[in-house]
Amino acid sequence: MSLIVRVAARGDGVAEDGRHVPFAAPGDTLTDAGELVPGPHHQQPPCRHFPECGGCQLQHLDDEAYAAFVQDRVTSALDAQGLTAPVRPALLSPPNTRRRATLHFDKGLLGFAAEKSHAIVDMRECHILAPELLALVAPLRSLLQRLRPKRRADVHLTLTDQGPEVLVTGFAPGGLAAHEAITAFAQTHGVARFALDDGMGPETRWEPEPVTVTFAGTPVPFPPHGFLQATQEGEAALVAAVREAVGPARAVADLFAGLGTFALTLPAKVYAAEGARDAALALKSAANARQRPVFVEHRDLYRRPLTATELDRFDAVVLDPPRAGAREQAAALAACKVGAIAYVSCNPSSLARDAKTLTDGGWRIDWVQPVGQFRWSTHVELAARFSR
Template identity: 55%
Template structure:
């Protein structure tokens, strides 16, 4: 390169991009790439707070300030809409979850010489970054890293363990998969680990599914104002802060809609927050049963239905009785269900998504049926990550 070039934006995987299309790792908008390839920091370049940044695959964007981070989240969502020739009538302000707010995470562990490495994997690798600090996890979750090292250090031979950590109402739910809890000594060590660290629940999966070995009282997570049983491995929004932003959008946009269909409802994140009778449809049996039991216990107007919406989407005639639909599918999107909504008489659809690409395709289906994209709100729930989310309102 014979001339200097500015970084004008951040690409989908976190690299900075120049006007000529050059990708520059760890460059922020406003940085300047000099002729020798070095980068001169600009006004939006930040000092990464974590010593593991650049190696750990948990974060890709700690080198940018909040202004650039919010712009990245907004642009990812807006580019997805425009890829399908859609333009929101209102583009809401980007919401960013704060540092140390992640209430659920998947960590990995394996022996590293004489000690145990536990943490996230390196980007594009199976190698584990042994965490000495973490600026995204809730402190209650990170506090378990050192005790987990000690517990897992008793294993012998070659092994690999996955750890699921979730912050519930009663404290931390810790699920360990691949831990050889065989014999009295290993069992006592696991129970001591749970008791000494005040765990709300410890589950062990030795290849036959998660089994609770410690749960002093039934575990719940409060959704809206309703405590709901939390089955092992059940989906939960990554941060309470991000959940609140998504729920606030749904409540605002579905105000006055009666009744509402909540599709891919999970435990009832949205169903228990809406001020209307809700029919909640979910394929995962444990989540469905937890939602149904919580609704019955609280005598709430939430009717839970066990239904796989990928294989058996609600048909247009079933949808016609609803004044509004809330849609929060997995990353694959909801192609067949979106097509049935397009054929129905439903007037208002709130679509929450963790994948702007699949959302955009479904949004195109709705737009072709006469829906307009009334509002779009970008959400950066996975702080410093290239993973973005959104809430959107479609009105016929």
């Protein structure tokens, strides 16, 4: 007999004797014959598609075990770099709150890809999507079956201020019949925008009013398939962590600023750098329209990171890089003299790597806040505060 003591980064349970066991929860028991006996943290998965669907890997964990997994992912990543820090309890988004997702359509099927496969699980229920997005799945399946794309297509869904946005990539049907079908679908189901992209860039087929997302009361023009935190709860947790980390700073640099998730919520003068032109222009337009003290620069921070001299003009720095992290920018941050750094990450490993660079430069990690907004997945978000 061997007790399952933790869940590894890819979702397998790990027994006391080191064996990895799929779909095992802490507290389960693995018999000598290899049979798994459920323990107190092993719940009945709520979705009929689990574990075939790749949208979730951890529906068999109760909330206590899932929160412990999210926290452990952060602790383990720091430990791999020889770092320690106060890691706070994980903040979890509830079920049915995901406001963005990418589904796949092929041969009449629409849904997430199967775990470790390109096969599509034809979605008939989902316990992570927001109800407004889930309600579109069946009618979208019917629409795409009617339009008959000749190859696999991706369907990007995002919940905006005006309702759901739909962007289909991989094909762009022409002709009056297709146009009328898309228009009828959008009108019937309250779609804010319907766009298609066959590889030449998004082409909007339906948008009765400009689509926006709002941060701290400021509506921002939303580019097709723009970036938005996965849940409102996750966004609120990260914004609160950033505001706490920055404190009373009067001048802040927001690096990898996106559409302004953090820049527009800070009570300070903000310099916002963003490498995606559409996002930078949208943030600039929104800030100007509301006369917010946000100066936006379209700048590739991988090719042209801010120097230590440039950074020293600010009281604090916020950065939220892609999964690859901010290796180039971290080197300059390590040498700068700002009062605090708020680092938001969707990858504990790249955060830990950059944290090592910062600590080697004389910084310390004051705290780390894990956030589990990709419910029941192995994907973990976090925010950390660094100070001298």
